[in-house]
Each structure stands twice: as C-alpha cells, then as structure tokens.
Amino acid sequence: MKRMLTLKRVILLVLFVVLLLIARPFTFVLYHWYKDPAPTPYSRTGYSNDASRISETPVDTIIRVAGNRDEAIDQLVQLVHRAAGTGKNISIAGARHSMGAHTISRDGIILDMTNFNYLELDTASNLLTAGAGARWAQIIPYLHQNGRSVAVMQSNNSFTVGGSISVNCHGWQPNSPPIAGTVESFRLINAAGQLITCDRNNHPELFSLVLGGYGLFGIIVDVRLRVVPNVMYKVQQYVIRSEDYIKKFNEVVNSGKPVGMVYGRVNINPSDFMQEAILSVFTVDSPSELVSLKETGFKDLRRAVFRGSANSGYGKNLRWKLEKWSARLIDGKSFSRNQLINEPVEVFQNTQPGYTDILHEYFIPTDSVVRFIEVLRDIIPQHKVDLLNITLRNVKQDEDTYLRYANREVFGFVMLYNQAITPDGEQAMKALTQTLIDKAMLLGGTYYLPYRLHATREQLFKAYPMAGDFFAKKKLYDSLELFQNQFYVQYK
Ligand SMILES: Cc1cc2nc3c(=O)[nH]c(=O)nc-3n(C[C@H](O)[C@H](O)[C@H](O)COP(=O)(O)OP(=O)(O)OC[C@H]3O[C@@H](n4cnc5c(N)ncnc54)[C@H](O)[C@@H]3O)c2cc1C
Numbered sequence: 001m002k003r004m005l006t007l008k009r010v011i012l013l014v015l016f017v018v019l020l021l022i023a024r025p026f027t028f029v030l031y032h033w034y035k036d037p038a039p040t041p042y043s044r045t046g047y048s049n050d051a052s053r054i055s056e057t058p059v060d061t062i063i064r065v066a067g068n069r070d071e072a073i074d075q076l077v078q079l080v081h082r083a084a085g086t087g088k089n090i091s092i093a094g095a096r097h098s099m100g101a102h103t104i105s106r107d108g109i110i111l112d113m114t115n116f117n118y119l120e121l122d123t124a125s126n127l128l129t130a131g132a133g134a135r136w137a138q139i140i141p142y143l144h145q146n147g148r149s150v151a152v153m154q155s156n157n158s159f160t161v162g163g164s165i166s167v168n169c170h171g172w173q174p175n176s177p178p179i180a181g182t183v184e185s186f187r188l189i190n191a192a193g194q195l196i197t198c199d200r201n202n203h204p205e206l207f208s209l210v211l212g213g214y215g216l217f218g219i220i221v222d223v224r225l226r227v228v229p230n231v232m233y234k235v236q237q238y239v240i241r242s243e244d245y246i247k248k249f250n251e252v253v254n255s256g257k258p259v260g261m262v263y264g265r266v267n268i269n270p271s272d273f274m275q276e277a278i279l280s281v282f283t284v285d286s287p288s289e290l291v292s293l294k295e296t297g298f299k300d301l302r303r304a305v306f307r308g309s310a311n312s313g314y315g316k317n318l319r320w321k322l323e324k325w326s327a328r329l330i331d332g333k334s335f336s337r338n339q340l341i342n343e344p345v346e347v348f349q350n351t352q353p354g355y356t357d358i359l360h361e362y363f364i365p366t367d368s369v370v371r372f373i374e375v376l377r378d379i380i381p382q383h384k385v386d387l388l389n390i391t392l393r394n395v396k397q398d399e400d401t402y403l404r405y406a407n408r409e410v411f412g413f414v415m416l417y418n419q420a421i422t423p424d425g426e427q428a429m430k431a432l433t434q435t436l437i438d439k440a441m442l443l444g445g446t447y448y449l450p451y452r453l454h455a456t457r458e459q460l461f462k463a464y465p466m467a468g469d470f471f472a473k474k475k476l477y478d479s480l481e482l483f484q485n486q487f488y489v490q491y492k
Helices: 002-035 069-086 136-145 161-167 204-210 242-253 299-308 313-330 337-341 366-382 423-442 457-463 467-477 486-491
Strands: 061-064 090-093 109-112 119-122 127-131 148-150 183-189 195-199 219-229 232-241 259-266 276-284 334-336 355-365 386-395 410-420
Touching (some): 002 299, 002 313, 069 090, 069 109, 069 183, 069 219, 090 161, 119 136, 136 148, 136 161, 136 337, 161 219, 183 204, 195 204, 204 467, 232 242, 232 313, 242 259, 242 276, 276 313, 334 337, 355 366, 355 423, 366 386, 423 457, 457 467, 457 486, 467 486
Parallel strands (some): 061 109
Antiparallel strands (some): 119 127, 148 219, 183 195, 183 219, 232 334, 259 276, 355 410, 386 410
C-alpha cells in the first residue's frame, strides 16, 4: 500500500514536471500568436516610406504606372520630359523593400511600377520577359505552370524584378553570381526620355551601370531573364559547429552532386551564441514527381516562434531548439524548387508598433568566413541591439555590374535585427554597422547597399572602389540629375 502511494506520487511528480516543461513553451508561443498585431500601412498621404518603416519623407506625387504596355511607355516618356522641364526629381519604386529611402527623393515624384507586371515566356529560348513591376509571387506560379523556375532571386517572393536587378540581388542559389548574370537584356527609358534596349552588346556600359544601379540611370521598363527548369530537391540538414561551416559546405556542396539550393543559419540564442550552425542542402531528386505549389505549412506557428524571439533570450533559445529539432524532421523530405522560393516576407515581418526589423549584409571572402564568425561573436554582444537571425549564402564573382559587391567568391552574412523606432535605436544600429563594415573590410569583404544609409562616405568609397567613377558616369548619363533618391543624395 505504502509502495503504491510512493509510486503514484512519483508518477504525479513526473507528470507535473513534464507538464511544466511543456507548459512554458506552449503558453509562450500561444501568447505571441495571440498578441501578434495586424500590419499597418507604411506611410501617410503626401509621404513615402519603405520596408524599414523609418524612411518616411514628404513627396510631391506618387504616380502609378499604367498596366498596359504602350500606355505605360507613353506615360513614362512624357513624365521624364515633364520632370526635365519642371526640375522635379524622379524616384522609382518597386516593392519598396530597400531600407534607406532608395525609392524616395524629398519632394520628388515617386513612380510606383507595381502595376506594370506583364509576363511572357519563350519556352524555346528559356527567356522570360517581365514588366519591371512584376513580383516573384506572380512570376513563380506562372513559371511553375510551364515547368520553369527563377534562376537567381532573393529568399522571398515579395520583390519586383525591376527592384531586384537594380540592387543586383542574390539568394540561396550556390555557385552562382548575383541576378545580373541571368539578365539577357532590358528596356530602359533614359534621362533623355528615349526607350532603348540594353544588353552585353548594345549600350554595354549602361547595361552594367543600371544593374545594381539603384534606379539612377533611368526607368527599367521590362527585363528578359534566363530561367531554369523547375525540379524536385531532396533536403539534407546538418547541425554543425559554426567553425566547421566552410569545411562542411565544401564537403557537401562541392562534392560533384547536383546541388541546387543551399541555406546556412548560425544560431543567435544567448546560451550558445554563434557556436552552432545548420547547413541545409537541396540536391536534385530525379525520381521524384513534380508537385503543385501550395501554401507553406505551419505559417502561424513559425511566425509566433520567430516573433516571440524578439527581445527575448528565452524565445531565442526556444527557437533554436525547435529549429534543430525540425531539421531532423525535415531531413530527407522532397520539395520543388518553386515551392522553396515562393514564401512572402509577411510570414516573419515585424508588425509590433514602435519596432521594426532592419537587415544588414556583409560579403566575406571564403577563407575569412570562420574569422568573421569569431568577429561577430565578439562584437555583437558589445552593442545594445537585438539580433534575430543570421543566414549565410554563397555568391560567385559578379562579371556584369559596375558597382559590384562580389569581386570574387564571397559568403553573404545576412543579419536581421529587431530595432526600436527611436533615436537611440537608430544610433545603436549606426554604431554597429560602421564597426562591422570596418571589420568586414579588414578581411577583404564588403557590405550590401540596399539597407540603412549608416555607412560613412569614406566607407562606401573604400568598400566600392569604383563608386567615384559610378557617380561621375551618373552625371554623364543624367546631367540634370533627374533620377534621384536618398542613397544618391547621401553618397554622390
Ligand atoms: C525582408 C527582406 C528580405 C530581403 N531579402 C533579400 C535577399 O534574400 N537577397 C537580396 O539580395 N536582397 C534582399 N533584400 C533586399 C532588397 O531590398 C531587395 O533585394 C530589393 O530591393 C527588392 O526589390 P524591391 O522591388 O523591393 O525594390 P525597391 O526597394 O522598390 O527598389 C530597390 C531599388 O531599385 C530601384 N528600382 C526599382 N524598380 C526600378 C525600375 N523599374 N527601374 C529602375 N530602378 C528601379 C529603386 O529606385 C531602388 O533604388 C531583402 C529585403 C527585405 C526587407
């Protein structure tokens, strides 16, 4: 009888402990799911803003470009002539996910390209022609129906083609240069209001200036992009020490297997800060049958876990545990290429009033990647910032753009920070950015330009030695400085 009573007590105690262990993460996630605020519009009437939510600037007018091709071209040509006559500046906006008012000029005209989004695929040449305002979210389902996929793009589908080639984006396609390498040609309305076609033979200098040129040389009307087959991949996820990242990457990605996508993550949770990494490798899975596109699963749960990690050490530790656990669950599963790239940024976007998410990216040569991890591990905790995420992407040398960030093979360290929308929050990020740019440059690296304009002028010109010539050529091609934005105003 006494033994039974003790056993019951032990069972109850074990149950209580198990419940306690489950209860905290469960209520934590439930709380963050329940408290998640709805998104609010970026800006007020008369102003423009971008994804940073801290670039709000008064503007003259916001003009939506017509959807019809001939009508749009007429509209744009006239607008350029009118602006030249009145001395108004033009800034060009895609999905506005750049974060330093790259789409805004104070009291200027903002051209919203998103309506101009027609798509045409030539299956014989594998070339897609897309209106500059088309978003990947439209392009991916269109290509999917035709058994094709995007060759190089960002890790989300929310961006426009025009914006993507103007920043020269890159994503999780390893062993590949940035998107410029996949651009066959584009049509541009230049500062004289002429519609011209640019490629590697016609207007080659303008071609390289416009790619990664942040809208400073004219309006990209439409783009011919090389596309690739949509295939099924089998994923393998490796939980490793972060110092072994490059060793593992070379072992699995450069082993001769048909690897199509690779994604790396370094942990940011306080209990083991930047000591571990997860390398996700997607290898072509030939026998798998192609499946149709569907909504990505567990969206609400993934969002609650992710947002719960903002300003919370507990949330960050929990998230990393769950990521490692789900790595084991997902290991060996098959996904289509299109499925992997078809997720909107809204799944993780910050909607908390008074806070915003800000991205940084540093490009580091392969042989200095492990050293840069050590640098980050040392520097970041010295700053009052809230780091949410680090992903690693491989980018091959860029042969196409003028203002290039990949002068050789590099690894992009993409970092996402949760930032308070206050002068102190902005100042803390500025100090961190300037320190990290210096550290990246000491290792032969550089940084990405579409984010906050925190780099000093000296840093920009050091990281991009061709910047002086780039700005000189801007004045040559656009002597009235018709096309402007705050990136140009700050660094020209
Ligand atoms: C959550 C998030 C995730 C991101 N992920 C990635 C990533 O994985 N990889 C990456 O490389 N970058 C990434 N970025 C950064 C970057 O902002 C985008 O790659 C790119 O700017 C998105 O396109 P957009 O349509 O939003 O461009 P916008 O921000 O609208 O414009 C960007 C620049 O292009 C110019 N522009 C736009 N359309 C035209 C046009 N038709 N003609 C001429 N100029 C034009 C604008 O003037 C501006 O200077 C990310 C940004 C955010 C906020």
